[in-house]
Amino acid sequence: MLCYQKDYPRPQFVRRDWINLNGAWDFDFDDDNKGEVKCWYEGFHTEKEICVPYTYETKKSKIHDEGVHHYVWYGRRFQAEKEKLSGNKLFLHFEGSDFLTKVWINGQLAGMHEGGYSRFSFDITNLVKDGENLVVVKAEDHMDPQQPRGKQRWVSENFGCWYVQTTGIWKTVWMEYVPDISLNSVKMTPNLQSGGLELEYTVDCPNPLDGRRLEVEAAVSFGGRFVIRTLTGIGKNPTKAFIDLEAAEADNPWGICTWTPAEPRLYDICFRTLYDGEVCDEVGAYFGMREIRIDGPNILLNGAPLYQRLILDQGYWEETHLTPPDEEALIEDIDKIHALGYNGLRKHQKIEDERFLYWCDVKGMLVWSEAPAAYVYSDRAVELFTREWLDIVKQNYNH
Template sequence: MTDHLRAEHPRPQFVREQWVHLNGEWEFDFDDEQAGDRERWYAGSRELTKRIQVPFAFQSKLSGIADPAFHDTVWYRRKLAVPDSFAGRRVILHFGAVDYEASAWVNGTLVARHEGGHTPFHADITDALAEHGDNVLVVKAVDYSRDVTLPRGKQYWLADSASIFYTRTTGIWQTVWMEAVSPVHLEKVRMTPDIDRKSIEIRSFIQGAERSGNLRMKVEITFEGKPVAEDVYRVTGAQTTRSIRIEDFNDHGLGGWWTPEHPNLYDVTFTLLDGETEADSVKSYFGMRKVSIEDGKLCINNRPYTMKLVLDQGYFPDGNLTPPSDEAIRQDVELTKAMGFNGARKHQKLEDPRYLYWCDRLGLLVWSEAANAYEYSEEYVHRFTREWLESVERDYNHPSIVAWVPLNESWGVPNIQIDKRQQQHALAMYHLTKSIDEMRPVVSNDGWEMVTTDLFNIHDYEWRREVLEERYGTVGKAVSAMPANRRLAVEGFPYAGQPILVTEFGGIAFKKSDWEGWGYSGAENEEDFERRLRSVIQPLLESPVVQGYCYTQLTDVEQEINGLLTYDRKPKIPLEIIKRINEGL
């Protein structure tokens, strides 16, 4: 299992030198009888009977357990060795994601509780550590596998995967790690680029700022190793905002702007000074990129831009929701670009930050979509709202992210056409997202039954070229169509001139591996597959009203064989053929 330790830095946009991952073998047990709390497993003295490879969920092969059955309460235990280099500093324990509820104890002391299966959390564990001897970390995870009001994405609530739903994920499924910080340190940074003013706004959040009255922030910005800007300014409280001009902005190639074709990134080092002493140092990066809608046109950096996306479920044969390696993540980005796509819609999953890092570095647009529930309830609203806010906060700084999609195909709001509460929930998610991020468009309900929305997105699995040409020949025909026998807009929220995109289409089934499965239409051989691809992509490229599309889908997944690649990432037809089709050739 050593090839799958996932030893790379799990948060590449906020890196300190002193950190260590805790991936690898942990003790593990199912707790189907709910004995753990009663028998005080959290105290750490009881050795668990199984072994699991973190960060892979027990349902996956790479976990070493590979048990797909329902086990909604699970426990983890391991010894916790704190590096000598952490001495004299605060020790922060991080979890990338634990599905769904998590509690963590160090030496029997509760240090963290968190709800939400896709978002990170952390705890300062310094005061719980033993002065001498071993430390023990215990984690309890509780899932609600059969609860259809739980934000779950594609995880199925029945025993076996079927239709569009896949194997469940319970417990730890992203990296667990520790880092050392000073009592006064940089908690997070929010970076907002402004290409029109040639500046980057930096909002710093300082932990422990009240401990010192002499704090300063030093910001050093470079481009391809060359100094661009440096600023030192006083920190007057827990939050400080500074706008830094990029003076020689136009000398950096295409204005230094970030696009998929030219993913220009600025490296930045934040140094927090307490008097003349360095209290903290963090390395990060940003991209100068603007997303806007001008005169009904979807624009990147003030120019109309056709988004050619592929739907990406983010599942892997051996790791399920967890990529087996950083190389596998990069490969998915590279394969997507090699087929002529300039973006991906990450479907029903908040993706690993390493994926966003490679999209930033290699140049791939990302539509970030929440893992939705399936049915509506008041408890769902509470759960989903918290998790969505944490998702937007985690990924705000990534230049690759160009759209937020809180809801998809009325999942979680199945009666939105007639239920005013569900309409208000969709509206709330739209406006809430806009209230914390004014940079990016927000889609209220991708596919159909939209309320107020920045983009008018249609899901259409029609496979006949002539029907697609007719349907997307005019705005009127496009917005009045009902391709899934669903109204595209909720009554009272008519089309209002938004950019029109077809954000799910294709889904052509083609069996090219041992996997059995289904798709929305079927191809008999490679020549037929290519012909069918052209028949669904070309009408959208040639449409006078469609400004972008998202093809279903990147890979086969479990019982679905409608990928451009097999589940193990082998192209079904040569990549260059798909690229030529996306280029209209």
């Protein structure tokens, strides 16, 4: 498919120019929480090394310490290319870091994020220099049952289905160069009743239009067969658009190709952002034409009753805990679930790697996505959950 790149962490919004920062990072514990006072964000000396994105509690991290450490630090060097920064922004993305994360670039604070399960990003364009740069990360986590914990224990020993805590970076860290004029986001909603795809574009454009055109082109294909191309003028954010697949597929004997677990048919879609007719940005994605709704006691898929054969999927590995050891492990789990005769799964108390959702889309696996639970009800618990869950729904909406 157009959008697939092995190990690419965001398969519903793919650009070609990205850098994977997983691998060896400097690492240290800061049990007395003195690192910021000692300016560790400018660089810190340590003999420890961790393999990101595996947390220090796991075997594959090379640390394998299951004890509780509330404050941990990471550091590594990376390269920035001056010529690529001309006309582009450089974003640093964290797919997941638990729980409070602060990030510095070359000793300057890039930003901070609270929450263990949602993606967050920082524009580091003005913080980097040509050549070698330093990124330092401090992660702070506590055994607070008000936090969305999921399967993470909040006492010193495992019990029931609550396992070793997950501290710090536990999903991919990566960078990408993004054009100054670019597609920030696109929300795709299939509408079988209307026979097409509803779109909401958000576009970044720092330059005044001054009569020039800002547009987004969407080119849809299916199995390598061109279907339709649309061009939408962008006047404000968000801008809504509609792709009439019913008309475009009028000559197709099968009409609109719908998605079901038995036949997981997906359309490819390529978005190009144009400024005064010139292509500035290109993003690859895909979508499935499907509708899920409730009719009395029945759940309907594309208007027909859907009998769900669901398995409870923990998404947990012996040597890597909540982090999948690799993309192949995700595919293997989906294939085994299919082999056992199931058509779906309930992802238990966890927001899984987005590559997992991609392969479920491709292979025809229904997913009930479950929020990680807090275990004390309070105003803070509600606030933490609500803020992060809204981000997660937006991030995974198009799957």
